[in-house]
Amino acid sequence: MTKELLLAAMAPHVLANGLATASLRPLAKAAGTSDRMLIYHFGSKEELVAALLDYLAQGFSDGLDASRPTEPARSRAECLAQIVPLIRRPELAGHLRIWFEAVSHAKAGEPNYAKAVHEIQGYFLNWVRLRLPVDDPDPEAATALILTILDGIEMLDATGHSATADQAVALFAQISDGSSGSIS
Template sequence: MADPPLSRETLLPRLAAHVLEHGLAGASLRPLARAAGTSDRMLIYHFGSKDGLVTALLEHVAGMYASALEMAYPTEPAASRRDCAQRLLAIGRAPMFASFLRLWWEIVAGAATGDAAFRASAAAMMDSQLAWFEAHLPPDDPDPKAGARLVALAVEGALMMDAIGLGEVGEAGLAALEG
């Protein structure tokens, strides 16, 4: 299958794919290496340590997420904040984001412990999302920045409800947004 250099850069996408599928919590060197077509030995060689690998991986995932957002749905403008939030929830629920979301909650949990790498990745992903949300607000929104923040809280809250199996609570909550 043509195995060229296998540097950090060629490795990262495969590692990210594995982590998106199997989660970050239980990811250990040997399975990761197998998925990427190398050995644990080489992962340490390229990334210095597992911590280094995880940090690089989190950065990479944040980048992937940003481009996934960029590619996703430049739909016509929403009619209201509520309408906007409901559409964004629907997009977030699309299959292409499912594995991102599973990983997202792991990253949030890691960030909650204070880990710097997790925080950086989470903040980067959230920044992308806030900008993207802002771009999807109704064009006549009185305060797009604040509006995007409110919509982000509500949509993230609803996605969390999805994660814990209470999707309808999220829907009901969004429906109660002003607009």
């Protein structure tokens, strides 16, 4: 499909400049065509954006999978500590920017975005579960807590409070390791 080629050509532009300022003519220029053609192929800007979201989500999950799981973590804390640097890699910054834009639109009630972010979050949830220790007594809840902390870290990073996020990771390690005397 020609659509795929167009999406691949537009994706870098969107990752660099965001969705908010992405209007048809600049997008077309980035893809080497005209706004006329984008409408012709995608029908409307709304469907274009939906296709872009799909495409970028695919790229994001590929980027995650590219960080090979090596082997599952040995504890919940180790699981979290391994993932944090992954989501902080600079090459994912563009994707995270789009992520926040999409979440913002979802919170504003736009169904396309709500569906997209719901799916991506669900995918990420599964991805985290695969990195849990295999012998975790409650994998579902552990995944939920780790994902929650990861999302919180993204928010703190976005607001310039990365140091606070680091403190949280450190304390979680202290608390959740049932190995040594972590009783208060």
